[in-house]
Amino acid sequence: MTKATLTETILAAKKAKQTTWAAIAQAACLSEVYTTSACLGENALPPEAAEKVGTFLGLGPDVAEALVEFANKGEAASTVTQEPLQYRFQEIIYVYGSTLKALIEEKFGAGIMSAIDFTMDIDRIPDPKGDRVKIVMNGKFLGYKTW
Amino acid sequence: MTKATLTETILAAKKAKQTTWAAIAQAACLSEVYTTSACLGENALPPEAAEKVGTFLGLGPDVAEALVEFANKGEAASTVTQEPLQYRFQEIIYVYGSTLKALIEEKFGAGIMSAIDFTMDIDRIPDPKGDRVKIVMNGKFLGYKTW
Amino acid sequence: MTKATLTETILAAKKAKQTTWAAIAQAACLSEVYTTSACLGENALPPEAAEKVGTFLGLGPDVAEALVEFANKGEAASTVTQEPLQYRFQEIIYVYGSTLKALIEEKFGAGIMSAIDFTMDIDRIPDPKGDRVKIVMNGKFLGYKTW
Amino acid sequence: MTKATLTETILAAKKAKQTTWAAIAQAACLSEVYTTSACLGENALPPEAAEKVGTFLGLGPDVAEALVEFANKGEAASTVTQEPLQYRFQEIIYVYGSTLKALIEEKFGAGIMSAIDFTMDIDRIPDPKGDRVKIVMNGKFLGYKTW
Amino acid sequence: MTKATLTETILAAKKAKQTTWAAIAQAACLSEVYTTSACLGENALPPEAAEKVGTFLGLGPDVAEALVEFANKGEAASTVTQEPLQYRFQEIIYVYGSTLKALIEEKFGAGIMSAIDFTMDIDRIPDPKGDRVKIVMNGKFLGYKTW
Amino acid sequence: MTKATLTETILAAKKAKQTTWAAIAQAACLSEVYTTSACLGENALPPEAAEKVGTFLGLGPDVAEALVEFANKGEAASTVTQEPLQYRFQEIIYVYGSTLKALIEEKFGAGIMSAIDFTMDIDRIPDPKGDRVKIVMNGKFLGYKTW
Amino acid sequence: MTKATLTETILAAKKAKQTTWAAIAQAACLSEVYTTSACLGENALPPEAAEKVGTFLGLGPDVAEALVEFANKGEAASTVTQEPLQYRFQEIIYVYGSTLKALIEEKFGAGIMSAIDFTMDIDRIPDPKGDRVKIVMNGKFLGYKTW
Amino acid sequence: MTKATLTETILAAKKAKQTTWAAIAQAACLSEVYTTSACLGENALPPEAAEKVGTFLGLGPDVAEALVEFANKGEAASTVTQEPLQYRFQEIIYVYGSTLKALIEEKFGAGIMSAIDFTMDIDRIPDPKGDRVKIVMNGKFLGYKTW
Amino acid sequence: MTKATLTETILAAKKAKQTTWAAIAQAACLSEVYTTSACLGENALPPEAAEKVGTFLGLGPDVAEALVEFANKGEAASTVTQEPLQYRFQEIIYVYGSTLKALIEEKFGAGIMSAIDFTMDIDRIPDPKGDRVKIVMNGKFLGYKTW
Amino acid sequence: MTKATLTETILAAKKAKQTTWAAIAQAACLSEVYTTSACLGENALPPEAAEKVGTFLGLGPDVAEALVEFANKGEAASTVTQEPLQYRFQEIIYVYGSTLKALIEEKFGAGIMSAIDFTMDIDRIPDPKGDRVKIVMNGKFLGYKTW
Structure with missing residues (x-):
């Protein structure tokens, strides 16, 4: 089972079961971002987490197996995305890229922020003027x- | 004074004065990210903030004036950066772009996170295994x- | 049902029924531009509108379901279109992009026109020298x- | 005087005189969009309009002369702009390009909207929930x- | 029937019938260039012409129907063709593009030659030193x- | 004198003298297209024609000399032009490229139209519905x- | 039979028959380069040569027929190849392109080497220090x- | 002296002296192609050859010195040239690239033709039907x- | 059997057999890098090595045959990879490309490191601060x- | 002093002093690769090393100061280099990229080789069949x- 088929299978099961990424992540005992990215084929799950996701979605062992495999990360993305939600992050790099460099170098010296030893979280912040991401x-x- | 000349002038003054972006931001009474981005030509400062930056760096009124002007945001950036620190953020879009879309849509419905009504902060988090960005x-x- | 299959299905039903986008939009109780864009896979319809479109075209519930799903907006388009009708709008950006920036900034200050909280309408204006779009x-x- | 020098000269005079595009357009007896685009080097003004702009800004006859010359339209623009205000229009083409084609063809038959026999106007529409472009x-x- | 299938069907029928574009155009009562471009999916035929082409080639009504549909013009072409015959025209734009602009502007003023209200004809001119296109x-x- | 300087010099002399490409071509005893393209740096003139152009414009022998030099043809053009007048020809290639191939092959067999042993002429054709190029x-x- | 299918069919027959391009060319009574390029879909064979190749490889008349058809030359190639053997020729253009121009112009005057009225031959030259292409x-x- | 200045200096001296690449190569006791490419900044000359070229052209020791320096080969070329003479070689790669691969592999096995241990010669071959390159x-x- | 099918077949057999690239290379009596690259379709194996790999993986003679065929090297790769592991090597070229040129030229003179007469080895080096590649x-x- | 000026200054001093990268690196008490990359503007030197390099080359304190500044790494490189020596490394990524991924993942698990906590060394290995890099x-x- 390729990662692409894996993603299709999971999306179909998620829809049939009317569940959410949040619930799948909870089943996996991992964060929402990491679990979702693995289900979308961009990361590999540890075997136990993979099994839990498969069981939760009522899918066969080939799904768990495919979830564990090394991902071919980043290759499915457009060089520059045209999808509006994702493009806003591209725009942030265009506008704030030099600022990120200047401030990280000021605070830490020459180097980078790892995108490997890295976590990301996404939350909804209630706000009377309109909730915020x-x-x-x-x-x-x-x-x-x-x- | 163009935004490019503005940035050169500020960088030279900052170096001569041996000061930091943090100190310039404090002088401007604005965040580090916003102030730095304005000094790098990617945003416009409100007139009072611009004046304070100019005064703090000991620069003439043409600097404050140039800081206030509308920026030509994003145009100075490469389409895809080759600079390692900034590229890591590009890589995050490649790997987690579809995840950002899936989770923001799950939490909020169809829409985007604004890159206009938007703030960003950068911090150094001490960690015994290596400080984190x-x-x-x-x-x-x-x-x-x-x- | 993917958005691509959705569009094919709707186009076939629209042709078989010899109806128009205007009529489909009227059935959806939404504007022509929004309804058409959703049928072409670039937007999501609210459930009731989706149901109305499905019923109007005599199509099954999977069509209404697919119309409601989040769209992968913009990704189907060429980076720069070669199709003449659409290219004229690209040309307008090339020629008038800097003018749009100058005038919106003059009238509003630093900022943008939202493409999210956004409506568009297309009309035919009769004109003796040739009707106008x-x-x-x-x-x-x-x-x-x-x- | 090249069109690039022309634009620099006009921008400097406009700033020194603390005037607006609206006022320059009024002086030219032409629309804001057309006048601004000509001042930005993307269109040519008729001789009288050019003279009026030059006089209004207190500039020499070489400015009026340069305003009248044929423009090298569109060549100064990026293939795909990274500037946020202008990019929103690019995004509109990505998302609504196929819709524009479908609806113009439905209303008119096979053909295009001219970008030559073409006018554009930009207005600020007051709105209690936030003014609109x-x-x-x-x-x-x-x-x-x-x- | 998509335009792509249409073209395949017509090419097969043209070969089976051992006929020519010239004969198909004559059947359509239209020019060779326009008729051929419509058969290649780049233009739409008026209903009667479409019917005549279908009848001439002994093809079913779905062919005539597909010939009448709006074309998705230009999208099938490479951004810059690598095919030698077509590339020569690209080269002509590279070498003579600025000349075309200078001479059309000299003869007509600011404007363009329409590619919409436009005809093209291709002929073989006998020449003892080698026939000419x-x-x-x-x-x-x-x-x-x-x- | 580089070809770029040559073009600038000729454009300045042409403007000062208030003459036309047509008149320069007549002086050169060559066609308008060829003469203009040489003055714009895209072709080389024969020595006598170069001398005549120099004399006609009242320019020194270095101009005639530069006009005779081999041109670096095509390199100054954009890969795909964004200038509207020239883009229409690009669009003609996109829409009619496959038609040109089909008809030239039908009339001549496998081969190409030379862009080297090649002439081009541009004329204004009066037409009550609007003059034509x-x-x-x-x-x-x-x-x-x-x- | 498309040119792509033609090439697959010929490659399979060539392998089954354990023959060589040299032998196929000999059968065709044409050069190795031309015959191979036609078998790879990049040129058209004269009818007799096509028949001989079909007979030599024991293939049906549809192969000979497809070999005779006009080729869509050059379109299958990458814009810049990444395949090492072919890239070396790309590198030769990068390094020696300006030299080719300078020397051909010195020897012949302004013009080009035709790639149409053109032959190419490839030989193995024995050399004690390593055979040469x-x-x-x-x-x-x-x-x-x-x- | 950079390689770019070197080339300009040599071109000026070559023109002043009304000499040819052939004569310069003879002075260098090297081939025309190699000598020309070194003068155009794409190769390095051995010290004696460099000195001979400098002397022949009546130029100072800085020219000989610059001729000896390592070249930054290939970087001055366009990714895909638009200059007609050089493009014909690009076209040859597009059309015959796969043929070159097939025949070199047939004659030699897996490998490449070196572009480093490599020579190239350009000659004019008289031909009554038109001389050949x-x-x-x-x-x-x-x-x-x-x- | 195409190289693509070959790779799929080998990957499936490798997984079913739960073996490693190291073991396959040992079976082939060749290095890990070369053997793996051949199994991934980027190199050709000598016949005996191909047979050994086929036998080791329990696959038919068509696999060994396909392993021996000339590879279409490099064409499957992205122009610039977005996959993080491979991108790090791209980044090394961006950052250290000019250094590689300077130091190889200093140590050897004008020339290159062959990528043909070339070997590569990858090892895991234990390190208390984290193992190294x-x-x-x-x-x-x-x-x-x-x- | 910008990094670009720094590099020019160092190259001039290195040439005047007839010294080598090896000697400069020895003076810096750092590796050849790192020292050279810093002199070429792609890395920052620690203050003492910078001072030693400046002293060794007989250059002023502004050179040492510029050597210490954060580098804008990678941005000066072409997206895909056309320079033959550097291109060979690009080709290695094209051909062996998937192999590097397969073997590093087999030996280490999911992850990457850091290009930050990274060293590189270049050596000349004598070999009777030709020295090796x-x-x-x-x-x-x-x-x-x-x-």
């Missing part, structure tokens, strides 16, 4: 090695 | 209008 | 947040 | 010739 | 509207 | 060599 | 026409 | 190493 | 030929 | 975090 990215700082 | 993005949810 | 775009102004 | 495009329909 | 393009001049 | 391209047919 | 391209010089 | 490329075959 | 590339230096 | 990359393995 809060995204927290948290990545280990990696200083450039000098040798 | 914490980035909080907070944007108003905008539901697609039906008409 | 009138397109009205109406989007909420969003001022850049300062923080 | 209203853009009206009006172009002659041109049916594909059959021969 | 003669292409005549004829498009209405459209002056930029000032408003 | 007539472009005649005439290139030697070159059959693919079999070996 | 010898490629001979031979194209008619075409001088730019002046008119 | 003959280009001989000769590169060492390099078999893929298995390990 | 060690990659050794070893290619023959090829000096540019002067002729 | 040996490149050792050594990066920390970073496993994808699950959360």
Whole structure:
């Protein structure tokens, strides 16, 4: 079962069961972002989490197996997305990319924020003027090695 | 004074004065991210904030004036950056773009996180296994209008 | 049913029934532009509107269901279209993009016209020298947040 | 005087004189959109209008002369803009391009909306929930010739 | 029947019948260029012409029907063709594009040659030094509207 | 003198002298298209024609010399132009490229129309419904060599 | 039979018969380069040569027929190949393109080497330090026409 | 002296001296192709050859020095050239790339023709039907190493 | 059997047999990198090695046959990969490309490291601060030929 | 002093002093690769190393200062290089990218080789059949975090 088929199978089961990513993540005992990304084929689940997701969705062992496999991360995305929700993040890079560089370097020195030793959380923040999306990215700082 | 000259002038003054973006932001009474982005030519400062930045850096009124002007946001950036620190954010879009879409839609319905009614903060989080970069993005949810 | 299959199904039913987008929109009690865009897979319909469209076209509940699903907006389009009718709008951006920026900023300050809280209407204006296409775009102004 | 120098000269005079595009357009006896686009180098003004703009801004005859010259329209624009205000119009093409085609063809038959025999107006519409940008495009329909 | 299937069907019938584009055009009572472009899916035929083409090629009514439908013009082409015959025309734009602009503007003023109210003819001109391809393009001049 | 400087010099002299491409071509005893393209740096003039152009415009021998030099043809053009007048020709390739191939092959066999042994003429054709641009391209047919 | 199917069929027959391009070319009484390119769908064979290739490979008349059809040359290739053997020729253009221009112009005047009235041969040259690939391209010089 | 300045200097001296690439190559005791490519900044000359070229052109020691420096080969070229003479070679790769691969593999096995241990010669071949350009490329075959 | 089918078949057999690339390479008596690349369709195996791989994986002779065929190397890769593991190597070229050029030229003179007469090895190096990936590339230096 | 000016200054001093990257690196007490990359503007040196390089080359304190500043890494490189020496590494990614992924995942699990906690060394390995370039990359393995 390819990752693409995996995603289709999970989306169909999720719809049939009328469940949510939040519930699937809870079943997996992992965060919503990580679990969803694995179901969408962009990450690999640990075997137990994969099994739990498969069981929760009432799917066969081939689904759990496919969830565990190494993902071919990032390759399904457009070079520059045209989908409005995702494009806003692209725009943030265009506008704030140089600012991110300046401030991370000021606070840490030469290096980067890891996108590997990295977590992300997405929350809905109630606000009388209109609820807000809060995204927290948290990545280990990696200083450039000098040798 | 163009925004490009503005940025050069501020960078030179900042270096001469051996100050930081944090201190400039404090002088402006605005956040670090917003103030830095304005100094880098990607945003416009309100007149009082612009004046305070100019005064703090010991620069003439043309700097404050240029800080207030409308920015040509995003145009200076590469379509896809090759600079490692900024690329990690591009990679996050490639890997987690579909997840961001799935979870924001699950939590809010059809719509986007605004990149306009939007704030971002960058912090250093001490961690014994290596300090971490914490980035909080907070944007108003905008539901697609039906008409 | 994917959005692509949805569109094919609707186009076939529309042709068989010899009806128009105007009539489908009227059935949906929504505007022509919004209804058509949803039928072409670029927007989601509210459940009642979706049901009305399905009933009007004599199609099964899977069509109404697919019409309600979140759209993957914008991804089906070419980066720069080569189709003449659509290209004229691309050309308008090339020629008048800087003018749009200058005038919206003059009238409103720093910010953008929302493409989310947004409506568009297309009309045929009779004219003895040749009828004209009138397109009205109406989007909420969003001022850049300062923080 | 190149069109690029022309634009710089006009922008400097406009700032020194603390005037607006609206006032310059009024001086030119032409619309805001057309006058601004000509000042930004994307259109040519008729000689009298050019002279009036030059006089209004207190600039020499070389400005009026340059305003009259044929423009190299569209070439200064990015293939796909990264500037947020202009990008929203790009996004509208991505999302509504196929809808524009479907509805114009339904209303008029095979053909296009002219971007040459074309006018555009931009207005601020007061709205208690936030003022709105209203853009009206009006172009002659041109049916594909059959021969 | 999609335009792509239409073209395949017509090419097969044309080959089986051992006929030519010239004969098909004659049957359609239209020019060779227009008729061929419609058979290749790039234009729509008027109903009577479509019927005549279908009858001439001994094909069913679905062919005539598909010939009448709005074409998705230009989208099948490469951004820059690599096919030698078509590339020569691309090269002509590269080499003579600025010349076309200079001479059309000199002869007509600011504006364009319409590609919509447009005809093209292709002829073989006998020549003792080698026969020549003669292409005549004829498009209405459209002056930029000032408003 | 580079070709770029050559073009600037000629454009300035042409404007000062208030002359036309047609007059320059007449002075050169060559066609308008060829002469203009050489003045714009896209072709080389024969020495006598170059001298005549220089004399006609009252320019020094370095202009005639630069007009004679080999041109770096096509490199100054955009890969896909965004300038409306020139783009219409790009659009003609997108829409009629496959038709050009089909008809030239039908009339001549496998091969191409030369863009080297090639002439082009541009004329204004009076028409009560609006004057028309007539472009005649005439290139030697070159059959693919079999070996 | 499309050119793509043709190539697959010929490759399968060539493998089954354990023959070579050299032998197929000999059967066709044409050069190796031309015959191979036709079998790979990039050229058309004369009817007799096509028949001989079909007979030699023991294939039906549809193969000979497909070999004779006009090829859609060049369209199957990548814009810039990533395949190492072919890339070396791309690199030769990058490094020696300006040299080719300078020397052909010095030897012939303004013009090009035809890629249509053109032959190419590939040979293995024994060499004690390692055998060498010898490629001979031979194209008619075409001088730019002046008119 | 950069390679770009070097090329300009040599081109000016070559023109002043009214000499040819052939003569410069003879002075260098190297082939026309290699010598020209070095003068155009795409290769490095051995010190003695560089000195001879400098002396022949009556230029100072900085020219000889710059001729000896490592070249930044290939970077000045367009990704895909639009200049007609050079494009014909690009077209040859598009049309004959797969043929080159098939025949070199048949004659040598898996590997490539070196573009490093490589020579190229350009000759004018008189022909009553029009003189021809003959280009001989000769590169060492390099078999893929298995390990 | 195409190379793509070959890879799918091998991946399925490798999974069913629960074996590793290391074991397959050992069976082939070749390095891990070369064997894996051949199984992934990017290289050709010598006949005996191909047979050993086929036997080891319990697959039919068509697999061994396909493993021996010339590979269409590099064409399956993205122009610039978005997959994080592979992108890190792209980033190394962006950051260290000019350094590689400077140091190889300093140590060897003008030339390149062959990617054909080339080996690569990948190893896991235990390290208390986190194990490390060690990659050794070893290619023959090829000096540019002067002729 | 910008990084670009820094590099020019260092290259000029290195040439004047007739020294090598190896000697500069020795002066810096750092590796050749790291020191060279910093001198080429792609990395930052620690203050003492920067001072030593400045002193060794006989350059002023502004050079040492510029060497210490954060680099804008990777942005000066072409998206895909056309320079032959550097392209060979691009080709290695094209051909061996999927192999690198397969083997690193087999040896380590899901994750990447860090390009930040990373060293690289370049050596000349004498070989009677032609000396070889040996490149050792050594990066920390970073496993994808699950959360």
